[in-house]
Amino acid sequence: MTTCSAPxxxxxxxxxxxxxxxxxxxxxxxxxARVTAEPRNDGRVRVEAxxxxxxxxxxxxxxxxxxxxxxxxxxxxxxxxxxxxxxxVGQARDAADAPDAGFDITIESDIPLGAGLGSSAAVVxxxxxxxxxxxxxxxxxxxxxxxxxxxxxxxxDGQASRADxxxxxxxxxxRVEGEDRRTIDAPExxxxxxxxxxxxxxxxxxxxxxxLREEYGFAADTVTAIGDVVRRGTEVLRGADPSGEPAxxxxxxxxxxxxxxxxxxxxxxxxxxxxxxxxxxAREADAYGAKLTGAGxxxxxxxxxxxxxxxxxxxxxxxxxxxxxxxxAADGVRVEES
Ligand code: MEV
Numbered sequence: 001m002t003t004c005s006a007p008x009x010x011x012x013x014x015x016x017x018x019x020x021x022x023x024x025x026x027x028x029x030x031x032x033a034r035v036t037a038e039p040r041n042d043g044r045v046r047v048e049a050x051x052x053x054x055x056x057x058x059x060x061x062x063x064x065x066x067x068x069x070x071x072x073x074x075x076x077x078x079x080x081x082x083x084x085x086x087x088x089v090g091q092a093r094d095a096a097d098a099p100d101a102g103f104d105i106t107i108e109s110d111i112p113l114g115a116g117l118g119s120s121a122a123v124v125x126x127x128x129x130x131x132x133x134x135x136x137x138x139x140x141x142x143x144x145x146x147x148x149x150x151x152x153x154x155x156x157d158g159q160a161s162r163a164d165x166x167x168x169x170x171x172x173x174x175r176v177e178g179e180d181r182r183t184i185d186a187p188e189x190x191x192x193x194x195x196x197x198x199x200x201x202x203x204x205x206x207x208x209x210x211x212l213r214e215e216y217g218f219a220a221d222t223v224t225a226i227g228d229v230v231r232r233g234t235e236v237l238r239g240a241d242p243s244g245e246p247a248x249x250x251x252x253x254x255x256x257x258x259x260x261x262x263x264x265x266x267x268x269x270x271x272x273x274x275x276x277x278x279x280x281x282a283r284e285a286d287a288y289g290a291k292l293t294g295a296g297x298x299x300x301x302x303x304x305x306x307x308x309x310x311x312x313x314x315x316x317x318x319x320x321x322x323x324x325x326x327x328x329a330a331d332g333v334r335v336e337e338s
Contacts, residue, residue, distance in 0.1 A: 002134040003036040003337040006125035007329035008111035009118040009167045010191055010293045010302040012254070013261050014230040016209050016270060018161040022227030023177035023234065026118070026167040027186065029193075029326035033109035033122035034336060037092070037130040040102040047085050049107040087151035088124045092131025095139055095147060103131060114199030116294020120155075121164035124148045129333045141332055145169035145181075159206040171332030175234060184234075185242035188328055189254070190306040193293075194282065194314040196274035197321035200297025209268050219268065226264050233257045255289025255304045262291035270296030274319035279303075281320070285313035302326070 007028040014024025040046075085105060093101050105127065111119040125148045132139050139147070148165035163176040173186035212219035236253050240246060262279055265271060271279075275292045282290035282303035287310045290303035303310045314323040 001036060001038045001337070002130045002335065003034055004126045004129040004133065004333055005032040005034040005336050006122040006129070006168045006333040007032050007118075007171060007331070008122050009164065010193065010300070010326060011116075011163075011291075012173070012189070012302075013233045013257060013291075014163070014226060015294055015296075016206065016265060016268060017223045017226035017230070018163045018176055019159065019206055019209075020213070020223055021178045022223060023175055023230040024161070024163045025173060025175050025184070025230060025233060025237070026163050027173045027189065027191070028167050028171045028329040028332060029117070029191065030329045031111045031117060031326065032329070033107065033111055033119065033126050035123060035126040035130045036106040036337075037127070037134040038104040039134050040104055043100050043102040045085070045089055045103050045105065047082070047105045047107065049109075083155040084120050084124050084151065085127060087154050088127035088148070089131060091128045091147040091151050092135065095128070095132045095143070096135035096137040098135050101131075101135055103134070105131075112195060112199070112299070114202070115195055115299035116200070116292065116296065117193070117300055118164045118168055118294070121148060121152060121168040124151045125165060125168040125333050129335075133335065133338060141169045144333055156203050156206070159203050159210075167332075169332045171329050173237075173328065184237065185240075186237055186328065187240050187242050187244065187246040187250070189246060190251070190304055191326040191328075192282070192287070192303045192305050192310045192314070193324055193326050194278040194301045194303070194310075194317070194320045195322040195324075196272075196278065196298055196300075196319050198272075198274065198298030200270075200272075200295045200299055202295040205270050205295040205297050209270065212268060222264050222267050226261060229257050229261050229264070251288040251304055251306065255287065258289035258291040258302075258304065259283070265292055265296060272296065272298050274298060275301055277317055278314060278320050281313040281317040282310045285309035
């Protein structure tokens, strides 16, 4: 039996535009998914998922996700869970050269599903690492990231960048631009997350941006402008002392860029009333800046605030279901138990 965990993430900048080769800077946060894998020799896969901020579920299947079980939980959740786990199992079998391996898999996660905090990437990353290790094979985090990307790419019909999976596998702050991906130095940024209790459909939201980008030159320019925000943000982070407290003027500049990024994402149609309400509550509470994080449509915003102001304001914002401070997770994927 092997248990591995991997962190969720917030996007400081660059979601959606990263799908078209623009840079993005996601940051891993101390909210983790834990996956336990125990090999079984009948080739079957049995999955139990708990604490997913939605109903848990137990499901088992044979060779394919077409082999649907009859269970009473939301279809979307089962399909999402089965799709990601099935691809992670496929990657683990392939990496360990064990095409017939079966598994008992348990998933626990404190990352809300589909809320922009990288729940699926964390489950896939931790699942591939736990699955391969349980078969006696240790992959370097870079290879876990690559395999997790292939798994997400398959489930999301080719609509995935490398950003979420690379960030979850490596931990810390990362910069992804097309095939170029690297960890970067960043100071401990005072992230505050607001969650509206909802979720967006990443595939649909990415398709919506793609359609706008193809139809209107100015939408394509908006995507490029997000890339410009990220390039500027990269310069700002380069000038920061990664070991010290971030200076107020650094936070102010990053916050201004986050505000800009949110405006551009809104123009691309991926914000929502509740995300905008939380962003504005944070700004009015004097956060340095605030934006949606992840695919959007619902889910989470991230603000920069080193006072308690944003958390208090979000607690009183209609539509905000939960607020928490998110610390940068230095560790990416790691073994919890073996
Ligand atoms: C989703 O967390 C982030 C998107 O940029 C999609 C992706 O990068 O794969 C919207």
